[in-house]
Structure formats: C-alpha cells, structure tokens
Amino acid sequence: MAKIPSEFISLSETCPNIIIQSDYSTVKNFTGEIVRGYKKTAAYMAKAPAKALGEVQKVALSRGYNLKIFDGYRPVKAVEFFQEWAKRPETNPEIKAHYYPTFSRLDLFEQGFIAKQSSHSRGAAVDLTLVDLKTGKELDMGSHFDFFDERSNTDSKSITEEQKKNRMLLKELMEGKGFKNFSQEWWHYSFKPEPHPDQAFNFDVE
Numbered sequence: 001m002a003k004i005p006s007e008f009i010s011l012s013e014t015c016p017n018i019i020i021q022s023d024y025s026t027v028k029n030f031t032g033e034i035v036r037g038y039k040k041t042a043a044y045m046a047k048a049p050a051k052a053l054g055e056v057q058k059v060a061l062s063r064g065y066n067l068k069i070f071d072g073y074r075p076v077k078a079v080e081f082f083q084e085w086a087k088r089p090e091t092n093p094e095i096k097a098h099y100y101p102t103f104s105r106l107d108l109f110e111q112g113f114i115a116k117q118s119s120h121s122r123g124a125a126v127d128l129t130l131v132d133l134k135t136g137k138e139l140d141m142g143s144h145f146d147f148f149d150e151r152s153n154t155d156s157k158s159i160t161e162e163q164k165k166n167r168m169l170l171k172e173l174m175e176g177k178g179f180k181n182f183s184q185e186w187w188h189y190s191f192k193p194e195p196h197p198d199q200a201f202n203f204d205v206e
C-alpha cells in the first residue's frame with residue numbers, strides 16, 4: 001500500500017473512472033527512461049485541487065467526455081532527474097524528433113517548457129486531455145502531450161479550428177473549477193490558490 005502524505009489524495013479516489021496514462025512511469029516519454037520517483041501508473045494531487053478536478057470531471061462527463069491524466073504530483077527527485085537529463089548529450093534522434101524537434105534539451109528549461117521548480121511538485125498542477133466517451137479516443141489537440149514546440153502553445157496559430165475548439169473546451173472546463181492554463185502548453189493546468197505554495201514534496205508516485 002502506497003504511503004502518501006495526508007495532504008495528498010489519489011485522483012482515482014476523487015475522480016471515479018478517470019483515465020491515467022503515466023508516461024513518466026514508462027520509457028515512453030521525452031527522456032526515454034523511467035523517470036525517477038515514478039514507481040507505478042498512478043496520479044496524486046493535493047486535496048483541494050484533486051477535489052476540484054472531480055468537479056471538472058462531473059461536468060465533462062455530462063457533456064460526453066472523460067479526463068485523461070498524463071501527470072499530477074511530480075516528486076522533486078523527478079524534476080532533478082529532468083535537469084540531469086538535460087545536461088547529458090543528445091543520444092536518440094527519434095525521441096528528439098518526437099518531443100522537441102526545434103530545441104536543445106537545455107533550451108526546454110530556458111524556454112519554460114520544463115520548470116526547475118514545478119507546481120506539479122507542490123501538488124497543484126495537472127497535465128491532461130479530454131477523451132470522447134463515444135469513441136474512447138483523445139480529442140485532437142493539434143499536438144501530443146509533451147511536444148515542446150510553438151504548436152503546443154494554447155493559442156498557437158499553427159492548428160486547425162477544430163483543434164482550437166478542443167483546446168478551448170478543455171480550458172473552459174478547467175477554468176470553471178479554479179484551474180489556470182499555462183499558455184505555453186495546452187495540457188498544463190495549475191489550481192489557484194495553491195494549497196501548499198511554499199512546499200515542494202518528494203515522495204514516490206507508487
């Protein structure tokens with residue numbers, strides 16, 4: 001049984017039947033490695049944001065969509081792992097082409113796509129998308145999760161009207177329950193006010 005601090009709760013508890021796709025607990029992410037601190041497919045957040053996400057899910061379900069979570073709470077050790085990874089030389093051109101074709105690893109921090117002190121570690125942020133209940137498929141957002149490029153900016157001019165509409169639907173649902181979008185990444189939302197603004201956590205996702 002996972003040992004989770006009392007300030008946190010599993011999103012599976014506050015959001016019944018939520019879909020969790022934890023790429024960081026696999027090698028299928030921008031580092032090409034299992035990210036430090038991710039021990040299984042699970043997602044946690046601080047209690048207030050987790051409950052607010054449950055409210056988002058209720059509205060989404062009533063409109064024919066479920067939420068798919070890519071990441072919730074992120075241990076400090078994972079953020080450190082990202083920084084160590086960025087200092088290492090490029091090794092896999094396929095991964096680079098898939099996740100950050102136009103930037104170097106270090107650029108990703110300088111450009112703001114990856115934070116050195118992340119609201120994910122404070123339990124306030126979530127990376128997510130919408131899934132159509134009828135088809136079981138993700139809505140087309142015009143770029144995939146963790147595609148670090150201008151195209152992933154929420155108001156990117158390089159996407160279709162349909163993709164823009166899908167991003168705006170996610171934004172409307174999230175903003176309706178107290179989350180704010182990070183304009184550089186359509187999938188990243190932080191709950192405001194943060195319940196633990198001065199505390200970064202470091203327990204494993206297990």
Ligand SMILES: C[C@@H](N)C(=O)N[C@H](C)C(=O)O
Pocket residue numbers: 071112113114115116117118119120125127146182185188
């Ligand atoms: C790495 C990406 N999924 C993300 O969450 N980026 C924001 C800026 C963060 O690292 O907090």
Ligand SMILES: [Zn+2]
Pocket residue numbers: 071120125126127187188189
């Ligand atoms: Zn994020």
